[in-house]
Amino acid sequence: MDTQFLHTFVAVVDQGSMAAAARLLNITPAAVAQQVRTLEREIGAPLIARAGRTVNITEAGSRILERARQLLRDVTDLRAVATDDATAGELRLGAGNNALTGMLPDILARMVEKFPRIQVFIKPGYSPELYRSVEGGELDAAIVLQAPYALPKTCDWELLREEPLVVLAPARMAGRDPHELLANEPLIRYDRSQWGGRQADQYLRLVGITPRERFELNALNAIAVMVDRGLGVSLVPDWVRPWPEGLQLVRLPLPRPFEPRRIGIVWSRSTIRIRLVTAFLQEARAAMAAAQAAGRG
Structure with missing residues (x-):
């Protein structure tokens, strides 16, 4: 055939x-x-x-x-394999929505420049399903949130970025107390069915705030636009740029220390494309270091 x-x-x-x-x-x-x-x-x-x-x-x-x-x-x-070329072949990646527009393009730009023979397939999705795809061998690696459970021995995970929770509010509310905003303004809630949204819910419970909920969704860019339109405030991770343009927002740090959202790469140790995965990891580290040096990390 x-x-x-x-x-x-x-x-x-x-x-x-x-x-x-x-x-x-x-x-x-x-x-x-x-x-x-x-x-x-x-x-x-x-x-x-x-x-x-x-x-x-x-x-x-x-x-x-x-x-x-x-x-x-x-x-x-x-x-x-036949040519023993570590930088040829197809790399199968997964990425969440924010990573697709934020972190991944910078990493891929470095990959394409250094390894022009590499081909990349990208599957968008949520972290839980991307973990399953890596564990099942459908994907070689994925940019995901840190899993709230122990990974199987066939997989590894490496931290790339930490995103602390912030109160997102219209610019006119700059200088107000973040807890007061969460308690009294309508809340645009980050979806509690997702790992990142659960962190925000845990913080609200920790500080004893029962918010006035107005909306609940799993789309950070949409939440930012809704806050800009005066529909409420939100408690979200300080996610990587780009954000929608022209928004008049403030990001208020939380008064109490709390675990950040952690984003990294999960990969399969057993993939035949482990050399490509290793190259991807190296360029991801370099891209994050460059972003941090430029004040974008």
Whole structure:
């Protein structure tokens, strides 16, 4: 079986049409269709259902899709292993929403400059599911919150950044007591079903504040905009930039010491791409050191 045909099949599924896949692969739509038909004959089942200019994946296609992706990744890994090139191949990463726009771009900029042959797949998600993906071997590493439980022996975790809780308030409230704001102003609560939101809830319980809750959500940038619009105040980690532009906010430190939110990298010790993971760790450390030196850490 020609792995290029598998690559074409995956491209058709991802792009949603033969024409789009052809543009991506720089071949003709007729060549795409021929490769898919050849693959279907070899597999012995239809994989794509044509519907006008678009396509839908069949049940048989759905069953082999993830295995096809994994096989293509393994082929890339084999090339890297055969050449003993520590900086070639695909690195599979996960990252939370704030890390996607804050920490990860700086790290990847360093990676691309130093290791131009590396390819990176990025899966967005919440920390609990990203941990599961790393533990299960779907991802090599992920930028996540520190887990509130012991990791399995197959995984490691390294701290990159600490984010203390702050009271986020409109700029006109600068100078007011943070506890007084939390007790008397409407609260835009950081979602308690998430690890970061639980920390904020624990602090409120610790200091005996029962807030006047107005909203609850797991979207820090949206919370910042809502505070700017005068909808309330919030208790959130002091997350990494960029923030939405043009907001008139103050970040008030808490009167009582409390554990910060800790963000780091979790990775699988057993991944065949451990050399790529090691390179990613090195560039992550360097990017965080540079951000701290520039006053952005």
